[in-house]
Amino acid sequence: MDIPLPGELGERARDLLAGRLVPVPPRAAATVALLREPPLEVYLLRRAATMAFAAGAYVFPGGSVDPRDAGHDIGWAGPSPAEWAAALNADEDTARGLVCAAVRETFEESGVLLAGDPVDDTTMWEAERLALIGRELSFADFLATNGLVLRSDLLKPWAHWITPEIETRRFDTRFFVAALPSGQRTRDVGGEADTVVWHSPAEALASGYFLMPPTLHTLTMLTASETIADVFAADPKITTVMPAPVERNGQMVLTTEGQI
Template identity: 65%
Template sequence: MVLPQELADRAREINAGHLEPVTPRDAATVVILRPGPEVYLLRRKTTMAFAAGAYVFPGGSVDPRDADHSVAWAGPTPAQWGEAFTADERTARGLVCAAVRETFEESGVLLAGPGPDSVVEDTTGDDWEADRLALIDRSLAFADFLAKRGLVLRSDLLKPWAHWITPELELRRFDTRFFVAVLPAGQRTRDVGGEADQVAWQRPAEAIELAHEGKIFLMPPTYQTLSELAAHDSVESVLAAEREIVTILPRAVEVDGEMRLMT
């Protein structure tokens, strides 16, 4: 990918040590799967400052309150998640909570239940919508949301998938861990989320084809994740896949006088 002149100049300054890159923010992204397999994609509004118009998976930045130890927890521990993602325990706790919280905020899907072996069957209704909006505007902390409803976060419903860091040349940077999860029985996704203007369920290969045809725009992490998922013919195959989480940080490299972004 050849960089536009402005980004190319910034990349040269960073590579030369004349400019300090922006520190990336911890973030979590969740690929929601349903039989097909199909994935849930949102199109970010064209007014968004980051990835405007791109089709993405639900996700977002970690809220400092996501690391709250009062969150009721079932499944792999924060320490175990830290091992999977090469992160300290506090960071891992925040990432998993952010993954579940952001998924609910952006899709209405909630990976939590009344107990360690159960999951909420229905998240529709005015009371759920009020809580979702309160989580989005940060007037309600995720730990308080779960406690109020007597729910336990189900970290066992998540599978670690990938780790991407936004290139150093970008002004908005994220240190993002990717998870996959299956749409719980009885739950259904919302039509739109707060930052999206369209949503779609797509087979990974179909989404890639649409991108090749110029009908949708995919960021490199989304494109690669879809490419990996396209190799699987069932949800069960995805969940059974062995994953070695390798950090991917695309870098700007000068080739024949042009600055290119390379993974």
């Protein structure tokens, strides 16, 4: 997969290859492809045009890890942080933070809560959701106050992408998949999005939407499955992908050649 790098991005790519550009360190992040059936569909949000990163792109719910996401006081059910560390090729605290961020961000951006015995209606926690978005409330405190535990068994690891070194905002992102809990409904609640849609992976790929390479690749992988059970039975090879700049015929491009 090659992506042209015009203008300033192309110049930054040349500076990087020449050793004149020091890359910005990536921030740990998590994103979740939320699935429902029948038929198999995935939830996508279009990032508002005012967003500093990936404006106008259709993405899955997700975001940066909050330092409090790695707290040992988070109520937890399902595979342990140690088991997730092995699955994510990360240390235990990092794995705990990534899984917590995946569940928290899904709640913040879609209203879907992967915790406790999933309830049908999460609108009772709207004030808490807004406090989570504003970072006025930690997810651990939200769970404890409401007698809930994070359900790590409702997630499956899927991919690992790092933003290219030429970008000024970079993320080290683990991708997960999760099924929409029975009875729950997504809500257009995130604030960072101006449109939300459900599409089959094939429909999303054929839509003409602006899709970032990780989203494009994840949707392509999901087209191999017809049901959520198929997705969870799959055994994707998770490798770290970081598109890299190269010069082809005098033009700078980003490539994932040899990585996926």
